Amino acid sequence: xxxxxxxxxxxxxxxxxxxxxxxxxxxxxxxxxxxxxxxxxxxxxxxxxxxxxxxxxxxxxxxxxxxxxxxxxxxxxxxxxxxxxxxxxxxxxxxxxxxxxxxxxxxxxxxxxxxxxxxxxxxxxxxxxxxxxxxxxxxxxxxxxxxxxxxxxxxxxxxxxxxxxxxxxxxxxxxxxxxxxxxxxxxxxxxxxxxxxxxxxxxxxxxxxxxxxxxxxxxxxxxxxxxxxxxxxxxxxxxxxxxxxxxxxxxxxxxxxxxxxxxxxxxxxxxxxxxxxxxxxxxxxxxxxxxxxxxxxxxxxxxxxxxxxxxxxxxxxxxxxxxxxxxxxxxxxxxxxxxxxxxxxxx
Amino acid sequence: xxxxxxxxxxxxxxxxxxxxxxxxxxxxxxxxxxxxxxxxxxxxxxxxxxxxxxxxxxxxxxxxxxxxxxxxxxxxxxxxxxxxxxxxxxxxxxxxxxxxxxxxxxxxxxxxxxxxxxxxxxxxxxxxxxxxxxxxxxxxxxxxxxxxxxxxxxxxxxxxxxxxxxxxxxxxxxxxxxxxxxxxxxxxxxxxxxxxxxxxxxxxxxxxxxxxxxxxxxxxxxxxxxxxxxxxxxxxxxxxxxxxxxxxxxxxxxxxxxxxxxxxxxxxxxxxxxxxxxxxxxxxxxxxxxx
Numbered sequence: 001x002x003x004x005x006x007x008x009x010x011x012x013x014x015x016x017x018x019x020x021x022x023x024x025x026x027x028x029x030x031x032x033x034x035x036x037x038x039x040x041x042x043x044x045x046x047x048x049x050x051x052x053x054x055x056x057x058x059x060x061x062x063x064x065x066x067x068x069x070x071x072x073x074x075x076x077x078x079x080x081x082x083x084x085x086x087x088x089x090x091x092x093x094x095x096x097x098x099x100x101x102x103x104x105x106x107x108x109x110x111x112x113x114x115x116x117x118x119x120x121x122x123x124x125x126x127x128x129x130x131x132x133x134x135x136x137x138x139x140x141x142x143x144x145x146x147x148x149x150x151x152x153x154x155x156x157x158x159x160x161x162x163x164x165x166x167x168x169x170x171x172x173x174x175x176x177x178x179x180x181x182x183x184x185x186x187x188x189x190x191x192x193x194x195x196x197x198x199x200x201x202x203x204x205x206x207x208x209x210x211x212x213x214x215x216x217x218x219x220x221x222x223x224x225x226x227x228x229x230x231x232x233x234x235x236x237x238x239x240x241x242x243x244x245x246x247x248x249x250x251x252x253x254x255x256x257x258x259x260x261x262x263x264x265x266x267x268x269x270x271x272x273x274x275x276x277x278x279x280x281x282x283x284x285x286x287x288x289x290x291x292x293x294x295x296x297x298x299x300x301x302x303x304x305x306x307x308x309x310x311x312x313x314x315x316x317x318x319x320x321x322x323x324x325x326x327x328x329x330x331x332x333x334x335x336x337x338x339x340x341x342x343x344x345x346x347x
Numbered sequence: 348x349x350x351x352x353x354x355x356x357x358x359x360x361x362x363x364x365x366x367x368x369x370x371x372x373x374x375x376x377x378x379x380x381x382x383x384x385x386x387x388x389x390x391x392x393x394x395x396x397x398x399x400x401x402x403x404x405x406x407x408x409x410x411x412x413x414x415x416x417x418x419x420x421x422x423x424x425x426x427x428x429x430x431x432x433x434x435x436x437x438x439x440x441x442x443x444x445x446x447x448x449x450x451x452x453x454x455x456x457x458x459x460x461x462x463x464x465x466x467x468x469x470x471x472x473x474x475x476x477x478x479x480x481x482x483x484x485x486x487x488x489x490x491x492x493x494x495x496x497x498x499x500x501x502x503x504x505x506x507x508x509x510x511x512x513x514x515x516x517x518x519x520x521x522x523x524x525x526x527x528x529x530x531x532x533x534x535x536x537x538x539x540x541x542x543x544x545x546x547x548x549x550x551x552x553x554x555x556x557x558x559x560x561x562x563x564x565x566x567x568x569x570x571x572x573x574x575x576x577x578x579x580x581x582x583x584x585x586x587x588x589x590x591x592x593x594x595x596x597x598x599x600x601x602x603x604x605x606x607x608x609x610x611x612x613x614x615x616x617x618x619x620x621x622x623x624x625x626x627x628x629x630x631x632x633x634x635x636x637x638x
Contacts, residue, residue, distance in 0.1 A: 066440075068440045068443060070384075070443065070447075119619055119622055119623060120622075122622060122623070122626040123577075123622060123626050125439055126376065126380070126381075126382050126439060126581060127577055127581060127626070127627075127628075129382060129440075129443055130382065130573040130574070130576075130577045131577065131618070131622065133569075133570055133573055134570060134573065134574050134577075134615050134618055134619075135615075137570045137611075137615060138612065138615045138616075138619075141611055141612050141615070142612070144608070145608050145609060145612065254566055258444075258447055261444065262444065265441075265444060297454075297455050297458030297459045297463070297562075298455060298459055299455070300451050300452070300454055300455030300458065301451075301452050301455035301456055301459070302455075303451060303455075304448040304449070304450075304451040304452035304455060305448075305452065307444070307445075307447075307448035307451070308430060308445060308448045308449075308452075311434075311441055311444055311445055311448070312430070312433055312434075312445075315434065315435070315436055315437065315441055316436070
């Protein structure tokens, strides 16, 4: 009885701490542009929140189903170009109105994702990874070659507002990115707790057995792929509006594609908080390296070194490793009794 | 018509280089079940090593292979021991990331040492050409093709006529069974990785002599090589060689008939078309839980 009571108290205390932490984090994220309004800081904040959203969205496919896509930069680019072309051809006045087109860009990206996913998901494991890379280069080549539509290598200029009705600088973009990151997190949270999410995890563990017990694997995989791609596309749309100039090699950038993967791996594949932690840590490091060594290309070497250290030392990511440590510290005797399934649920 | 024939001839000659580079990549996949995303960067590294030897000592690029291939073999073994072997869980996914990191590291170091300006390997046969049936073919393509044939031939001899080759093929077929009959699969894996990287060095010389390159060239290269090995069927040497020839011939013919900007594109379109019909590639086998 005492055991049950202390356990209850512990869970209660743990949940309260978690809730408190979340509230503090949410308040901090909401008031950040107010307490640090200078453009340099908000610029960093925009990119950090952008990567939080990207990694979380990627995790819905890569983390839950175990299908590693290295080509999500394609959807980022499709979203950005769809948004840019809509704003230009619909003659939308720059300002707050274009933000309303972000979901439209998301829907368009989803349409592309259905086609790409339908073909790519005919393959598994290693072949899937390669096919996603190939699709990324197809999109990049299309952006370069369809000069009449995208402007090709000369770039596509997205109209930029000169008056926000106040000295807001990057603030509107920050809140747009934050909203998308929250949507991605909510989707990720909901999927994890749904029957759909359970089906995805079953696919990750053993796809053929999942199919045998009645999980509609093809439909589930494609749905996860499309949700993930649409979220990435919407973030790409806001990014396109933010940078105002779309070049094929910067919008469909393999480095953006690999960054969201690495962030998820760093934080913890298939966990809810992992991608967030990974994105915040890695985006800081990336900016720091680029700022100090950007001119000499050494930043790539440093980035790759961090990359290797993370994977070799923490192959399962920060969140599962820390959760393991905590569990061992709390229940030293029972530590070996935890099954892999339990470890995976830690989030 | 003669333009198309000439394009096809050029496609076969350049296809040889891609066949060589892709066979190293598919060999590594076959033995270890990992995708070496760093293969393109290793090819570029091989090209830069020959470039450095030429610049400092005026060694002919083809002759420099005597030095660079053993060096790259050693590098491959070291990379395998340091970064691939320690991966215990979730190897397939993690190895993609690790080799991607290796690619970025190589790109960064090359950019630091050689800057990001484009360079090209030079030799007397670079611009000299001869005429055959009214086509003009540059010597360098022929020499490159012959070198690739020679190294591919050596690779096949190694795989099909030596005990070590037998061990490699056994490991490719079934890792556990190979272990059971007493093959040291860890050692085989390390050496096979080295062999794959050494072929990248050879491919790098021919690539560098027929193309201008910079440290960032590996993205384009790896996307093509990966497409080739998927088309051929992962882990199939024969498939990789045939796929390389199909791809390059189609690409060069497209460049002539339609436009060079769409040549690259056709490459990927073929891949998509093949995947719809045959997801396992031309020579791949459908393994129950893997591919």
